[in-house]
Amino acid sequence: MRVSMRSRGGKGALSDAELTTAWQAASLLLGYPDDDLLARRPLLRRAVAGLPPAVREPLERFLDHLDAASPPExxxxxxxxxxxxxxxxxxxxxxxxxxxxxxGMALLRFKHAYRAAGLVLDDGELPDHLAVVLEFAATGDLHQGRRLLLEHRAGLELLRLALTEASSPWASVLDAVSATLPPLDGDTHQAIARLAAEGPPEEEVGLAPFGGPVFLPDPSVGARS
Structure with a gap:
């Protein structure tokens, strides 16, 4: 089966199997980089090798970073x-x-989606953690997981922007996730701009304005066809 969205490589729709692989890999790479994750690097490289370039290449860049770093870093x-x-x-x-x-109500929507798929989180784990959402999308319910990602696309892209501006290696993982989703539309760009300028609602100290454009670069730019 192939889903209707297209990768930013522009070469066709991602199959369910490709989405599952991409989201499972991104979920693991957004977890704490302990010894277990570092030991999985060869397996992750093999898993992502067959993905479209716009998704594969940023994941490989992050794996390259892990390979080059000393273990505590x-x-x-x-x-x-x-x-x-x-x-x-x-x-x-x-x-x-x-x-x-x-x-709190938004978190319940995540929990209800997980429970409908037969998954129950540990009490100490919040359901909206991006790694958890990607894990759910990959192994629980692909279409419901994609719905949750799209409902919170502005926040996801704002995180990608923050990591990109900080020159964080994890920006590559967010680039890969974004490349599995449809291109940003005007409404989402406006939501990103609003969040960047105002921060979360009713917070004394929220997200500081980013001070730069909120139209993120397409993660497929420079990707090999």
Whole structure:
């Protein structure tokens, strides 16, 4: 089966199998880079080798980064990036709702989708963590997982922008995820601009304005055909 979206490589639709592979790999690479993840690098390289260039190449760039780094560096960089920078939050509902009551309702939508697919998260794990959403999309319900990603596309792209501006190696993983989704439309660009300027609602300290354009580069630029 092939889904209706097209990769940014422009060579045709991604199959369900390709989406599953891409999202499973991205989910793992957005997790904490412990010894278990580092040991999976050869397996991940083999898994992504057959993906379209716009998806494969950014994942391979990140794997190259892990190969070149000494073991303690990725873990320290992960904490500095995702635990200490609000602009690099991996929890998708934070961008749209901050820490408001509406965010609680949004989190329930994720939980309901997971439960409908027979999946139950641990109590200490929030369902909107991007790695969790990608895992669900890859192994639970591809179409419901894609729906959740698209509903929070503005937050996902804002995270990609923050990582890109910070020259973070994890920007490549977000490039790959974005390349599995439809091209951004005008409404999504406006939502990204609004979030970048205002930050999450009703927060004393939200996302600081990015100070640059919010029209992100197409992650397929420079990809081999």
């Amino acid at each position: 990725p873990a320290a960089d992960y904490v500095a990036t995702f635990d200490h920078r609000k602009r690099c939050c991996l929890y998708l509902t934070y961008y749209a709702y901050g820490d408001t009551r509406k965010r």
